[in-house]
Amino acid sequence: MRNIIDSLKSKFKLGNGEQKKISEILLNNAIYFIIGGIVLFIIISEPTFLSLSVAKNILTQSSVRLILALGVGGIIILQGTDLSLGKNVGFSAIITASFLQSFSYGARFYSTLPDWVWNVNSLGEVIGFQWFFYILVLLVAMIVSAFFSAINGLVVAHFKVHPFLATLGGSVALYGILLLYFNTSDAGPQPIGSLDSTYSSFVGIWHVFGMEIPLLVVYSVIITGVMWVVWNKTTFGKNMFAVGGNPEAAKISGVNVIRTTVMVYILAGLLYGIGGYLEAARVGSANSAFGLNYELDAIAACVVGGISFSGGIGKISGAVAGVLMFTVITYGMVYLGIDAYYQYIIKGTIIVAAVALDTRKYIKKT
């Protein structure tokens, strides 16, 4: 909402005495009006949509998607895209689930794991940190994900392969690696379920001041805050925008374009790792198809939120707004019981409309 108000305000303030036409304001913010209209329609058809529990569900569902969108958002600012996001999240979810199954479960991925874990955990207790193993698994998931993302980044930055193709190839290859790993299971290639209860409780509810706050929301708020600082207050963040806006200018000014690019991909990979870790807990199991089409949701949310494919333009608030709007509409349509087929049509139309309207802002000629 603040986005809308801010942009309206600035529209009125600028213009240098020339009164802005209402039609122009409508056009420049059309996507917000369209989505607002859809939400209004949902609320009118089903007033119970306006409730705390619905809001909580929407926020919970937005959380992981937002973390992923913040990752791929940086890549989009570099004039890139990342088609391997889904597979990266899937791999990280599978790794996480494979290590964090309930220790009493019979058909575990690692049937011999408990002793091993017990040792590590007791090591953890020595240094006074009982969740040592859970953190260790998170780090493994993040590092693996960052590693594959870094390869994408290197291919893009060093070999100048178009990001669409680099990450398309990366995605296919990663799927192969994911399947190889999946098939090493002691229990055979089957969905990895019966997750450890402590791990599952990470995505539970936080009881504080008599309120019930979904922990996923807490994580995503923290990560969003960190990412805001990274994007806006660090040299790396500013360099990212510069490289995305004009790589040549950045290079001449002494910015290490290759390193910045690879770092943006690594950062995205770290976020995918976190996303996969949390998503496996939320879903409760992981299989080889985990993460399918997640990249499309994340990229679409960024684009709807105004992170431009032409590079150098985008805000954290845009990614947040994009993810929330998308989830509200998706959830609302499910809430109204709209046929899934129609849901696809509506979502697809919104994506294209968002980009078309965004482009209009920059190229107003004919």
Add this chain to the structure above:
Amino acid sequence: MNNEYLLQIKNLSKSFSGVKVLNGVEISVKPGTIHALMGENGAGKSTLMKCLFGIYKQDEGEFYLNGEKFNFTDPKHALEHGVSMVHQELNQVLQRTVVDNVWLGRYPTNGLFVDEKKMLEDTIELFKKIEVDIDPTKNLADLSVSQRQMVEIVKAVSYDAKVIVLDEPTSSLTQNEVDKLFEIMRTLKKQGIGLIYISHKMEEIFEISDYVTVLRDGNYIGTKVTKEIDIDTIIKMMVGRDLKHRFPSKSHTIGEIVLEVKNLSTTYKPRVKNVSFKLKKGEILGLSGLVGSRRTELVEAIFGARKRETGELILNGKLIKNDTTVQAISNGFALITEERRETGIYPVSNITFNSTIANVHNYKGITGLLNGKQMEKDTSKLVRQMKIKTPSNYELIRALSGGNQQKVIIGRWLLLNPDILLMDEPTRGIDVGAKFEIYQLMLDLVSQGKSIIMVSSEMPELLGITDRIGVMSNGRLAGIVDTKSTNQEELFKMTMKYL
């Protein structure tokens, strides 16, 4: 150690695959002076600069910085040693603010975070020092070209530059902005900075420079004290022959009205407001005005490349539409755009492709396939007629000099046999010799009964070549004057009419 000079280039030579492109070039820049570097396109100015900034390695010769022998490895290295260049085509991050651009690549930090406050304060300090008045928090995309140039100069100064190379900085500026730039250059000069000023504009050289060095075909012709020479001397040095006049003589006759533009306004910003004028057969109508006065927008609107809100176009007494460029072309219009590299040429295609692309449907044979032989034939004819310097029709257009590229583009439109040519800054970035040829070409065209609307920021050119001059001011037409009876002062006053 001889510290009389900030920068010395001595006996510089460079060859590419056996062809000498620089031969024994010398330049010495004293502190607090402005040193003009002149030469036709292809004379070796840009190669010289590329050698200085370490993009090319010279075959022979040395660079001295404050008397010490030096070789830069890349532009960043040069920057760090106080030698910087403001490029003709500004390389900036338009989506970011002035402050971000000035400090790009070396943001000050306090610990982990960028120190925004220091950045802003330092920028304001620099702006004060060289008397620039720009809001440093604005995005570069919202600034004019001249303001962006000043940001680039401020950036150079922020590196504590001792030598600043300005590569044709005035090519897209209007008189007003040029004056402001010169003011800043004089301020820099006073602060002991040495400036190398590359330009094609004679008047400016005499206004601002202390020394002139001339190159011709890669050869060092000489360095003169500007005060002691005149335009003819420089031209003689540059072209190696007497170019008696800068403009060809006119002999064409002007006929009836061919095009009438009535109350034209455009829909989108930047807006053209209520422009009406008439164009005669065999006439060159100049369009003058400040940058941002929407001359380009006006010709685009006439050509159907920009949406019109109101307005009528009457061609030979008949109302025409020109809502799209396709309609405009079929009505006999042609538009030669201002940004040659962005909207004119297909850089990685050859001359034949570039000259026939606007006309390609006319080369369909009975089979519906294109007749390649005819295309080659027409292209060869163009190359001959327009004296385009190229090894063959298969040369990629980006390998040609600016003047020759422009000839190919004009040739492309001539193959369509248009009646009305809209030429937007047709001689920008083109050297004296090539300019003369373009003028001659324009006069030949009007002699054949074609009409030309020529947008230009160069007053001498407008006064030298046009029949009448229309002046745009803030989106409106301030008036049209007869070229014979007007002067720079009158035109300049008109540009301010609606500001």
